[in-house]
Amino acid sequence: MIHKREPNARWVNQYNEEILRAWNANMDIQFVLDPYACAKYLMSYTTKPEREMSLLLEATHKECREGNMTVREEMKKLTGTFFNHRQVSVQEAIYRATKMPLTYSSRGFVFIPAHSNSCKFLKPHNILKEMDPDDQNIYMSNLADKYFDRPNDPEFDICMADFASEYEIVSINKNVKNPKTPIKRLQTLNFAVKKRVNRNAIIRYPYFNRETDKENYFENLLCLYLPIRSRDDLKKPYELFYQTGEIFDNRQQCNVKVKDVVHENRRKFETNIKETGEAESLFNQLSLTLKDNDWAEIVANKQSNNIWSTEIEQEENPDFNLIHKTKNKNTFSDMKQTYCTTNEIRPLLESMNHEQQEIFYYVREWCIKRLHNPQ
Numbered sequence: 001m002i003h004k005r006e007p008n009a010r011w012v013n014q015y016n017e018e019i020l021r022a023w024n025a026n027m028d029i030q031f032v033l034d035p036y037a038c039a040k041y042l043m044s045y046t047t048k049p050e051r052e053m054s055l056l057l058e059a060t061h062k063e064c065r066e067g068n069m070t071v072r073e074e075m076k077k078l079t080g081t082f083f084n085h086r087q088v089s090v091q092e093a094i095y096r097a098t099k100m101p102l103t104y105s106s107r108g109f110v111f112i113p114a115h116s117n118s119c120k121f122l123k124p125h126n127i128l129k130e131m132d133p134d135d136q137n138i139y140m141s142n143l144a145d146k147y148f149d150r151p152n153d154p155e156f157d158i159c160m161a162d163f164a165s166e167y168e169i170v171s172i173n174k175n176v177k178n179p180k181t182p183i184k185r186l187q188t189l190n191f192a193v194k195k196r197v198n199r200n201a202i203i204r205y206p207y208f209n210r211e212t213d214k215e216n217y218f219e220n221l222l223c224l225y226l227p228i229r230s231r232d233d234l235k236k237p238y239e240l241f242y243q244t245g246e247i248f249d250n251r252q253q254c255n256v257k258v259k260d261v262v263h264e265n266r267r268k269f270e271t272n273i274k275e276t277g278e279a280e281s282l283f284n285q286l287s288l289t290l291k292d293n294d295w296a297e298i299v300a301n302k303q304s305n306n307i308w309s310t311e312i313e314q315e316e317n318p319d320f321n322l323i324h325k326t327k328n329k330n331t332f333s334d335m336k337q338t339y340c341t342t343n344e345i346r347p348l349l350e351s352m353n354h355e356q357q358e359i360f361y362y363v364r365e366w367c368i369k370r371l372h373n374p375q
Contacts, residue, residue, distance in 0.1 A: 003031075049087040056085055109202040110164045113142050114223035115216065116231055118206070141189055143169070144223070148230055149186045150193065157250050159265045161224045165200040167193040203269055210280065218242050225265040226258060 003014060013028040020027055032038045060081045064074040095102055113119070120139040122128070128138060147163045150156045170192050172185060181195035205224060208217040218238035226247070228234065235241045245258040266273060352360060
């Protein structure tokens with residue numbers, strides 16, 4: 001897109017008179033035709049020092065590996081490298097020294113661990129020491145636990161996304177003076193909830209691939225946008241329950257389709273669901289296709305390098321005479337590049353959980369099959 005200019009303005013950047021008075025600095029306004037390119041430009045501009053830090057951390061990591069350090073020592077060295085070499089601008093240094101806020105936001109955000117296999121924090125060590133050794137209640141309650149423990153009032157016949165966005169969790173031990181909204185205690189946990197005074201919070205949640213991980217995807221979707229009192233209210237298989245299931249709506253006093261309820265609640269937080277779903281499906285399909293072609297691309301590049309190396313060796317070049325004289329057709333060398341020894345990698349394999357081991361051995365089996373049968 002070309003902006004019409006006068007001949008006498010060919011050396012003047014595009015500007016806006018009103019904004020220029022307020023900005024009082026250099027200005028160069030351009031049309032944005034590609035949102036991705038604009039976002040990439042902004043991120044590359046604002047995170048310019050991060051690349052140098054990444055290279056420095058990579059060098060430190062390599063040094064730790066060569067020095068056979070333990071995981072604790074390696075983490076300590078990486079942390080020291082990060083804090084001692086991070087570039088800080090003059091403006092940021094002044095803001096931090098004077099305890100001024102670095103950011104402002106009109107909304108808060110909250111992460112929702114909706115999935116049943118979400119990570120949890122252990123209770124403090126002093127509390128665990130006082131507990132019965134056979135007690136299995138060793139984890140702290142997260143947002144999902146508080147949602148399932150919400151009051152039985154009709155006001156709380158809402159989905160987990162609405163609960164996290166509209167309500168704030170407060171401790172019952174905290175003395176809240178003159179609350180602007182009523183505080184209601186949870187049923188069993190030592191917490192209470194109160195309506196947010198300002199704008200609702202922005203929600204964040206785990207992402208699962210709909211094409212390759214359907215059960216986890218639909219379980220997470222149902223937990224987020226379907227009003228339930230317990231995870232037992234969800235029926236397996238989750239995809240079939242989403243497509244054909246029904247639940248009783250306390251507000252309408254009738255059965256409603258699960259898919260309709262989820263879609264209605266999802267529209268509050270996600271715009272253009274249809275377009276987003278189509279783009280996500282296309283991305284997942286392309287990801288699967290690329291995974292299948294990765295090995296073919298590696299083999300093609302390897303063969304190309306071998307052909308190039310052979311052509312170089314066959315050239316009549318005095319520099320290769322020594323190589324050709326010492327070359328023995330009856331011997332060959334098997335070049336293998338090993339990043340970790342067996343003793344180094346064994347503790348890593350033993351520290352994997354069940355799901356990580358399944359992924360590791362699945363990839364290992366896939367590589368072995370591809371080696372024996374490239375077709």
